[in-house]
Amino acid sequence: xQNESSLPISGDDEQLEYLDExxxxxxxxxxxxxxxxxxxxxxxxxxxxxxxxxxxxFRENQEDFEKILIGKETILCGVFDGHCGDACxxxxxxxxxxxxxxxxxxxxxxxxxxxxxxxxxxxQNQILNINEQxxxxxxxxxxxxxxxxxxxxxxxxxxxxxNNNNNTxxxxxxxxxxxxxxxxxxxxxxxxxxxxxxxxxxxxSSHNPSTIYSINCGDSRAIYFNGTKTIMxxxxxxxxxxxxxxxxxxxxxxxxxxxxxIDGFLxxxxxxxxxxxxxxxxxxxxxxxMERQEKKSGAEFILIATDGLFEGFKSNEECTHYITxxxxxxxxxxxxxxxxxxxxxxxxxxxxxxxxxxxxxxxLQLVMFMHK
Numbered sequence: 001x002q003n004e005s006s007l008p009i010s011g012d013d014e015q016l017e018y019l020d021e022x023x024x025x026x027x028x029x030x031x032x033x034x035x036x037x038x039x040x041x042x043x044x045x046x047x048x049x050x051x052x053x054x055x056x057x058f059r060e061n062q063e064d065f066e067k068i069l070i071g072k073e074t075i076l077c078g079v080f081d082g083h084c085g086d087a088c089x090x091x092x093x094x095x096x097x098x099x100x101x102x103x104x105x106x107x108x109x110x111x112x113x114x115x116x117x118x119x120x121x122x123x124q125n126q127i128l129n130i131n132e133q134x135x136x137x138x139x140x141x142x143x144x145x146x147x148x149x150x151x152x153x154x155x156x157x158x159x160x161x162x163n164n165n166n167n168t169x170x171x172x173x174x175x176x177x178x179x180x181x182x183x184x185x186x187x188x189x190x191x192x193x194x195x196x197x198x199x200x201x202x203x204x205s206s207h208n209p210s211t212i213y214s215i216n217c218g219d220s221r222a223i224y225f226n227g228t229k230t231i232m233x234x235x236x237x238x239x240x241x242x243x244x245x246x247x248x249x250x251x252x253x254x255x256x257x258x259x260x261x262i263d264g265f266l267x268x269x270x271x272x273x274x275x276x277x278x279x280x281x282x283x284x285x286x287x288x289x290m291e292r293q294e295k296k297s298g299a300e301f302i303l304i305a306t307d308g309l310f311e312g313f314k315s316n317e318e319c320t321h322y323i324t325x326x327x328x329x330x331x332x333x334x335x336x337x338x339x340x341x342x343x344x345x346x347x348x349x350x351x352x353x354x355x356x357x358x359x360x361x362x363x364l365q366l367v368m369f370m371h372k
Contacts, residue, residue: 028353029056034345036338039070043209047370050077051341054363055349057308061086064306064363065093065197074104077365078201081220081306087153088273089197091146096199099142100215103134104203135215135285143272143283150191150275196273196281200234200304202367212302214288219268220306224290225320227298232316233290236307237270244269253280292369299327300371305364309348312356322348323366334370341368
């Protein structure tokens with residue numbers, strides 16, 4: 001005889017599966033936001049197509065953000081993986097690319113006098129140092145602006161909450177706020193000290209279209225595929241990374257040996273926000289400069305993604321293999337590029353959550369180099 005407290009979850013009338021009452025059934029939110037942007041005549045020899053998408057997955061809320069900024073001489077693409085709320089990721093993603101672009105004249109001035117970057121280390125290091133200084137200043141300003149933003153929001157929220165508590169309770173004052181109210185007078189609107197976000201950004205310049213600039217803070221990731229080989233553009237900032245481990249311990253930080261996390265809690269070692277953990281958790285960006293390799297065959301692209309993608313796909317090569325196989329099976333070409341890339345991103349997000357069972361939000365950007 002069936003237990004009346006059991007809940008049917010699947011099957012037909014004769015073959016029902018039951019779970020004991022009280023068990024949590026996790027369902028993924030697969031509603032996706034997928035977009036494509038085509039930049040024609042980026043250089044003499046190629047156009048660029050940028051596809052981007054994100055999915056909430058098994059999480060309750062979307063804390064990932066992404067943005068692209070297309071200028072006459074530069075393209076900036078970035079993903080931002082928020083944690084402990086979306087406030088920091090929302091704020092930083094809305095300002096980061098614009099702040100970098102405002103300081104990009106220094107970068108372009110250096111490139112304009114060196115239209116080709118030599119392969120010798122001295123020239124590359126010279127440009128790298130100059131750019132890192134500009135980025136350090138930019139990221140420091142963003143962190144400072146976020147701290148001020150957080151203080152203003154929390155001050156307003158606390159004041160509103162205090163005023164409400166001091167008011168005489170009447171049927172009018174105890175009524176629920178309007179459904180679409182945007183007032184911030186609830187305790188949950190307080191932005192916590194732990195709120196933060198990673199940032200992974202790719203910069204392309206028309207002054208030197210053969211060069212890729214990777215700017216990273218945190219454990220989101222950028223990889224490059226030249227048609228035959230998968231190359232990691234950024235370094236994951238994790239506590240178990242040798243350089244990060246040494247930096248954290250010099251600052252007096254503790255890394256749990258069993259979990260590999262800071263204080264047994266944080267799985268990343270760099271981010272904006274995280275005010276309780278600064279400077280152990282650093283907002284300092286890491287810049288890497290890479291020359292695009294001569295394409296011999298197949299598609300050439302850059303993949304930028306939050307760590308939710310790599311919680312599903314276990315290697316960079318697995319990601320690029322999925323992409324290249326999809327492109328080949330759908331006869332990817334200049335005429336159908338926008339449709340195919342949109343379908344690819346939707347398929348990759350679904351596969352990562354449904355088949356590979358990533359439990360995190362997943363956000364990705366795909367920069368396709370389309371040779372004329």
